Amino acid sequence: MVSSSTIGRVRFSHAPFPRSLGKGGIRLTCRDIEILKAVSDYQVLATTQFYKLFFSSVSRARKRLRILTECGLLKRRLRAVAFGDGSAEAVYLPTNRGMRRLRSVDDSVVASCPRVGESADLFLNHTLARNDFRIGLVLSCRDRADVKPLTWQQGESIAMRASIVCGTVNPSMKSVSIIPDGMFDLESNGHKQRYYVEIDRGTASLSRIKAKFEAYASLANKLRSTHTTHAQSFRVLWVTQSRARCINIINAAAQCGRRYFCFQRFRFTTTNPRLSSQSGDISEPIWLSVEQSGRRYISLLDDLVAETSRFPIAAHSTDPTDP
Numbered sequence: 001m002v003s004s005s006t007i008g009r010v011r012f013s014h015a016p017f018p019r020s021l022g023k024g025g026i027r028l029t030c031r032d033i034e035i036l037k038a039v040s041d042y043q044v045l046a047t048t049q050f051y052k053l054f055f056s057s058v059s060r061a062r063k064r065l066r067i068l069t070e071c072g073l074l075k076r077r078l079r080a081v082a083f084g085d086g087s088a089e090a091v092y093l094p095t096n097r098g099m100r101r102l103r104s105v106d107d108s109v110v111a112s113c114p115r116v117g118e119s120a121d122l123f124l125n126h127t128l129a130r131n132d133f134r135i136g137l138v139l140s141c142r143d144r145a146d147v148k149p150l151t152w153q154q155g156e157s158i159a160m161r162a163s164i165v166c167g168t169v170n171p172s173m174k175s176v177s178i179i180p181d182g183m184f185d186l187e188s189n190g191h192k193q194r195y196y197v198e199i200d201r202g203t204a205s206l207s208r209i210k211a212k213f214e215a216y217a218s219l220a221n222k223l224r225s226t227h228t229t230h231a232q233s234f235r236v237l238w239v240t241q242s243r244a245r246c247i248n249i250i251n252a253a254a255q256c257g258r259r260y261f262c263f264q265r266f267r268f269t270t271t272n273p274r275l276s277s278q279s280g281d282i283s284e285p286i287w288l289s290v291e292q293s294g295r296r297y298i299s300l301l302d303d304l305v306a307e308t309s310r311f312p313i314a315a316h317s318t319d320p321t322d323p
Helices: 030-042 047-054 058-070 096-105 121-142 206-225 243-260 300-309
Strands: 004-007 010-013 016-020 027-029 074-079 089-094 160-166 172-178 182-188 191-199 235-240 266-270 287-291 294-298
Touching: 027 030, 030 047, 030 058, 030 074, 030 089, 030 096, 047 058, 047 089, 047 121, 058 074, 058 089, 074 121, 121 182, 121 191, 121 235, 160 206, 172 206, 182 300, 191 300, 206 243, 235 243, 243 266, 243 287, 294 300
Parallel strands: 191 235, 235 266
Antiparallel strands: 004 010, 016 027, 074 089, 160 172, 182 191, 266 287, 287 294
C-alpha cells in the first residue's frame, strides 16, 4: 500500500521512485528526491531543519536520513556545540553520488557539492543560521494566498559595490563591496518588496558593520536617483544572536543613518528559542524598526502591506527581543 504524509499544503508520496540505485541500493521516494534537492540548494541542513521541511516528526527524519546516508546519498557530520548546550547535532551535506542521482532524475537541477563540510565550524554555523531564516520564510508563506516569496539568491551573484565617505578631517570616497547573506522578494497584490538578509554571528567588528550600513545607505541613494523599480525600496534584515549585540549594531547604524537619511530601511531581530529559530516568519512581529518617533516591533507582512498601501505601519505590543 502506498502511504503519504502532508506538511502544510505539500503532500509527499512514499511510493518508491521508479528508478532504483542498482545492486545494494534503495528505491527513492518522491520525498527523497526533494530531500536531495534541498540539501543541494541549502548546502547543509540539520536534522531539525529537514523535519520542519519534510517530516511529521524528528524521529522519522532521523530514520530516513540515516538510510540515505548509508546508501552514500548524503554525508553526515556532527556539528560542534558550546559547552552546556547539549549534545552535538547531526548535519547533512550533499555527496557526489547523491548529486549524480539527482541529475539523472531531473536534469534541470544545478546540483553541486560545496566544500562547506570541510570548512571551519564557524562557517558551518553561519550557513545553518542563514538556512534557519530561509526555512522560516518558506514555512510562513506556504499556506498564504496573499503573499508569495520569489526566488532566493545568495553568494557572489548578489554582490554589489557602493561608495562611502571615509575619514573626518580629510574625508574621501571609498568603494566597498557588499555581499549579503541572502536576497529575496516578497510579492503582494502586484507589489514587490526586496529584502537583503544579514546574519550576524558576533564576529565582525562594529567598524566593519558601520561601513556596511553606510554602503547600503549609499546604494539606496543611488537607486533612488536612477529611479530603479522596486529595488529602490529595499529593506535590510539584520539577525543577531543576543540582546547586547543587537543594541550595539543599532547604535552603529544610528551613527550613519543621520548622515544618509535612510535609517528606516533597516530591521533588526534577535534569534529567540521561543520562536524556534523561525526568524524568517513574515507574520511574527519580531522586527525592530527604529524611527524618529521611536522604536517599535513590526512583522514583514506589516512592512509589505504598508509599502503597498502607503499607510502607516501598525505597531505591535509583542516584544520578544526587546533590546
